[in-house]
Amino acid sequence: MLTVTDLAKRHRRARRPLFSALDFSVAAGEIVALVGESGVGKSTLLNCIAGLETADSGSIAIGPQALDIVRLDESARAALRARSIGFVFQAFHVLPTLTVAQNIGVPLLLCGIPTSEHPARTQALLDGVGLAGFGPRWPASLSGGELQRVAIARALVHRPALILADEPTGNLDPRTADEVLALLLERVREQQTSALVVTHSQHVAQCCDRTLTLTPDGLR
Amino acid sequence: MSARCRQTLSWWLIRAQFRSRRAATLLSMLAIALGVALGYAIHLINDAALADFARAMKSVQGDPDAVIAARDSAGSVPLATLNEIARDPAVLVVAAVIETRVRIDNARTPVTLIGLDLFSAAAVMPKLLPRQDPQAATGNILAGGIYASPALLGQLGLRAGATLTLVRGAQQWRTTIAGDLPAARPDELLLVADIAWVQEHFGPADAVSEGRVRLAPDTDLESWRSGLAQRLPAGLLVRAAEDDSARVSNLSRAYRVNLNVLALVALLTGAFLVFATQLTAVAQRSTQFALLGVLGLSPRMRLLQVLLEGLAIGAPGAMLGLALGYALAVAFTHVLGGDLGGGYFSGSAPLIVPALVPALVFLALGCLASLAGACYPAYLNRMQPLAQALKTGFAQGPAAGETARSRLPLLPLLLAPAAFALTQLPPLRELPIGGYAAIALVLVVGIASAPLLTQLVFGWLSERPLPAPQRIALQNVAQAPLMAQVAASGLIVSFALTASMVIMVSSFRVAVDHWLDHVLPAPLYLRSKATPLPQELLAALQQPDAPFARIERMANEALTIDPQRPKVALLVRELERRNPAARLPFTGPLLEPPADMPVVWISEPMAEIYRLAPGQTLQLPLLGRTVEVFIGGVWRDYARQFGAIAISRDDYLQLGGDFQPTDLALWPLPGKETAADAWLAPWSTRYGLEVADSAAIRQLSLSIFDKSFAVTYALEAAAMLIGLFGLAVTLAASVWLRARELATLGALGFDRRMLSRAVMLEGALIAVVGLLIGLACGVAIGAILTHVVNPQAFHWRMSLDIPWTAVLAGALLTLAAAVVASHYAARQATRLPVAQVLASAQ
Ligand SMILES: Nc1ncnc2c1ncn2[C@@H]1O[C@H](COP(=O)(O)OP(=O)(O)OP(=O)(O)O)[C@@H](O)[C@H]1O
Numbered sequence A: 001m002l003t004v005t006d007l008a009k010r011h012r013r014a015r016r017p018l019f020s021a022l023d024f025s026v027a028a029g030e031i032v033a034l035v036g037e038s039g040v041g042k043s044t045l046l047n048c049i050a051g052l053e054t055a056d057s058g059s060i061a062i063g064p065q066a067l068d069i070v071r072l073d074e075s076a077r078a079a080l081r082a083r084s085i086g087f088v089f090q091a092f093h094v095l096p097t098l099t100v101a102q103n104i105g106v107p108l109l110l111c112g113i114p115t116s117e118h119p120a121r122t123q124a125l126l127d128g129v130g131l132a133g134f135g136p137r138w139p140a141s142l143s144g145g146e147l148q149r150v151a152i153a154r155a156l157v158h159r160p161a162l163i164l165a166d167e168p169t170g171n172l173d174p175r176t177a178d179e180v181l182a183l184l185l186e187r188v189r190e191q192q193t194s195a196l197v198v199t200h201s202q203h204v205a206q207c208c209d210r211t212l213t214l215t216p217d218g219l220r
Numbered sequence B: 001m002s003a004r005c006r007q008t009l010s011w012w013l014i015r016a017q018f019r020s021r022r023a024a025t026l027l028s029m030l031a032i033a034l035g036v037a038l039g040y041a042i043h044l045i046n047d048a049a050l051a052d053f054a055r056a057m058k059s060v061q062g063d064p065d066a067v068i069a070a071r072d073s074a075g076s077v078p079l080a081t082l083n084e085i086a087r088d089p090a091v092l093v094v095a096a097v098i099e100t101r102v103r104i105d106n107a108r109t110p111v112t113l114i115g116l117d118l119f120s121a122a123a124v125m126p127k128l129l130p131r132q133d134p135q136a137a138t139g140n141i142l143a144g145g146i147y148a149s150p151a152l153l154g155q156l157g158l159r160a161g162a163t164l165t166l167v168r169g170a171q172q173w174r175t176t177i178a179g180d181l182p183a184a185r186p187d188e189l190l191l192v193a194d195i196a197w198v199q200e201h202f203g204p205a206d207a208v209s210e211g212r213v214r215l216a217p218d219t220d221l222e223s224w225r226s227g228l229a230q231r232l233p234a235g236l237l238v239r240a241a242e243d244d245s246a247r248v249s250n251l252s253r254a255y256r257v258n259l260n261v262l263a264l265v266a267l268l269t270g271a272f273l274v275f276a277t278q279l280t281a282v283a284q285r286s287t288q289f290a291l292l293g294v295l296g297l298s299p300r301m302r303l304l305q306v307l308l309e310g311l312a313i314g315a316p317g318a319m320l321g322l323a324l325g326y327a328l329a330v331a332f333t334h335v336l337g338g339d340l341g342g343g344y345f346s347g348s349a350p351l352i353v354p355a356l357v358p359a360l361v362f363l364a365l366g367c368l369a370s371l372a373g374a375c376y377p378a379y380l381n382r383m384q385p386l387a388q389a390l391k392t393g394f395a396q397g398p399a400a401g402e403t404a405r406s407r408l409p410l411l412p413l414l415l416a417p418a419a420f421a422l423t424q425l426p427p428l429r430e431l432p433i434g435g436y437a438a439i440a441l442v443l444v445v446g447i448a449s450a451p452l453l454t455q456l457v458f459g460w461l462s463e464r465p466l467p468a469p470q471r472i473a474l475q476n477v478a479q480a481p482l483m484a485q486v487a488a489s490g491l492i493v494s495f496a497l498t499a500s501m502v503i504m505v506s507s508f509r510v511a512v513d514h515w516l517d518h519v520l521p522a523p524l525y526l527r528s529k530a531t532p533l534p535q536e537l538l539a540a541l542q543q544p545d546a547p548f549a550r551i552e553r554m555a556n557e558a559l560t561i562d563p564q565r566p567k568v569a570l571l572v573r574e575l576e577r578r579n580p581a582a583r584l585p586f587t588g589p590l591l592e593p594p595a596d597m598p599v600v601w602i603s604e605p606m607a608e609i610y611r612l613a614p615g616q617t618l619q620l621p622l623l624g625r626t627v628e629v630f631i632g633g634v635w636r637d638y639a640r641q642f643g644a645i646a647i648s649r650d651d652y653l654q655l656g657g658d659f660q661p662t663d664l665a666l667w668p669l670p671g672k673e674t675a676a677d678a679w680l681a682p683w684s685t686r687y688g689l690e691v692a693d694s695a696a697i698r699q700l701s702l703s704i705f706d707k708s709f710a711v712t713y714a715l716e717a718a719a720m721l722i723g724l725f726g727l728a729v730t731l732a733a734s735v736w737l738r739a740r741e742l743a744t745l746g747a748l749g750f751d752r753r754m755l756s757r758a759v760m761l762e763g764a765l766i767a768v769v770g771l772l773i774g775l776a777c778g779v780a781i782g783a784i785l786t787h788v789v790n791p792q793a794f795h796w797r798m799s800l801d802i803p804w805t806a807v808l809a810g811a812l813l814t815l816a817a818a819v820v821a822s823h824y825a826a827r828q829a830t831r832l833p834v835a836q837v838l839a840s841a842q
């Protein structure tokens, strides 16, 4: 579902490349943890995979059609993200001016699924993340844990081929973090989606199928 | 992404945006509405006034193929000439018409009396055909009966059969109303009689005012008219219906264009408000838009969404503007008449009829203005780097900003001479296009020099030892230069426009004031409206018992120099050939005329419209022929925008003119002022004359002046409010953007008062920069309005007179308002609990 080949990235004005010649893949339905020291380039790698930043060379094939996001232009990348990628951030990023249900509906709209089908799918996911009845509420009235569950629902609602999660539990207390993580992995497994989860937590890494470690010298 | 889904998402976002920023959105909408309303109202009123005039023209003049008339109001068309024209095989009918002004039983205002020949009138002027009243026992039209329009009958409270006396100067005609004019327009005050009877009572016997010609259907009108024009005697001209409408349109054109420019300014300020609102909206939602981008919203859609939000402000605003414009037009025509207080059309209230196409054009203009305002914010939103915006929020400009900034100081230096060059251009199609363009450039120069001054002021301040809150304020501006720039430019534009208007109007008022001093030398004035003063009165004034030390008589005539232009006034006055400056305010050299030549002195507008200069000679259509006269000098005239010519009574008499005074300037004997009033009173009631002292005339003139600038004053106020609001919005947004930073400072131990003072200082500093530049631009624009726009559009010249107290007081008031606005912004930002701001990640 995700195949990264010979990937290299150097930030503008940086002296040495952040990483080069990265090769790895994530199979369909596989959940991979990405660990590494702070500042080693984990978020940058995720951003490159999502097409938010441009890799200098190499290729990144995503989804059943194995489209290479490095070679796509900006709008094609956006379209690929809308169809095939779900993103979960450390800082939740739930739109404060839309209701919980509307927040979850946004990816459906971006995929072109008409609003008439939204209630059923949103409902199913809200139930799945334990937020039944939260649909009409405004994000400002939710706790951090609840917000992250909304974000998870939003990442999964359009059944993407790949979930990218950047420290999804970094902002939560340990108990909530465990609950949210369990939920994320459960839903991902249920949908047979691949996932790449950046984490600093040993515990999270252990819950995944496989662990990749990013070091300044490459992947281990 | 399907169209339906795109619409749904757009709609969600627009609704969210309107909900969270109600005040800003509403005010931008109102500003757009104001611009559209003003432009549309001016259009509607002018359209209605022109249509009204055309209808009135048609009803009185009929629809002739050509009109033969005298060039000067004292002249007339000899019947012999008309008879000759009638022999032309191409001519079907020539209808001879006498048009004159008479007073009915010494009523104050004169009405038009038209003398016509029933048979030819039926072919050319069917609307003027009289209807005999069966009840009226007296004679029909051929027997000397007179016919009144229904409106006039209603006003006089008379019916057919009533007798009345028509008075013109010393002549009187006692006659009977024999019927009415069924086709006359409901507001027309008109009398019709047979031409022979009018000639008998008011003369002349062998000439008429106009010949109205109907040609055979297959005649080429254009070539027939030009052929005739060649053959006509010098004092006559041939006129077509197009000339009449062109003349009317020329009458108020400059005034209209000026008002339209003001409407454009309102629309532009609306665009600016949309800009400020959308820029801050984009800045505040940068993380949200970045998130949407991560979720797969295409860059094109991120651009479109901001434009759509602009349109969502502009379209309802423009719609509201149309409704408002219609209401304004109806209200204004009722209060001020068809010329917005400009004094160009007579006081009728024309009917406002909206048409679809102009309404759509103004709707589109409003939408365009809002789209233009949303353009740059939309572009910024499109260019936001997603990963970075998610992490740290709004990036203030495209990455190329650093090189652009170093080039900025060059821009004002390059544009300022260009603006000056534009002011030197001659008018384009008689409109001061160069002047208007120069004003726009001055504003651009002002906005472009804002970063420079900001850097200077804030750079200088940051080197001083300052307490912490002040230092923070300075750093804030340094870190968010774009927001400071937007806030300052709003103030620059609005203050510059307001100050310039104040400067122009004040210069004008001072000039009019001085001018009135010069042109109203006598303590008392008497005039009759359009009919000559009675001989009886003139004779009585010569008697020794009349309590006047000095009397000057003058007559007003009118000349047509170009049929497409409004008539030029001919003032016949008791002037001394050697010393006209005693009565006329000359602006340039006064030349000694050749002894054997009549001399005239022309007004400034006359000199400019017809490109004449002292020392030249002028072919003057006078008394049915062309007379060569010497131009002795140019005098200032703010009363007759379309030109005036002054000639001495002696020259006029020598040329064979008949001096029939219509106006008197009177100097009562010292100490006999009340006696003079009492002496005049019976005359004024008996002959419907107007008596006014110079103070009253002066006051009336100035009040008319103020009335005609009423629209301008309203706009100034609107501009200032918009500028202040722009400052408040942008300040609030820039503070909001730094809410986390301010909260952090709060957590570090700054108290709320200190923070709020810092924000207020920031607002005040930005306002000072904006006001300083605005003042400079305002003086420059005021000078352009006074020295370029006014002379080119209206032929009014005057010297610049800056009312420093008013302007500086305005600046201080604005500064105070700006501090209040930033206080509000600061309250908004510091009201949030520190913990909440710090906890929220966005
Ligand atoms: N836009 C940028 N320009 C220049 N350097 C950057 C940019 N973004 C990130 N970097 C640098 O690249 C390196 C990798 O950053 P990245 O955010 O990928 O680290 P990370 O592995 O996610 O760290 P953490 O675990 O702390 O989140 C850092 O040293 C950072 O300073």
Ligand SMILES: [Mg+2]
Residues within 6 Å of the ligand: A042, A043, A044, A166
């Ligand atoms: Mg990271």
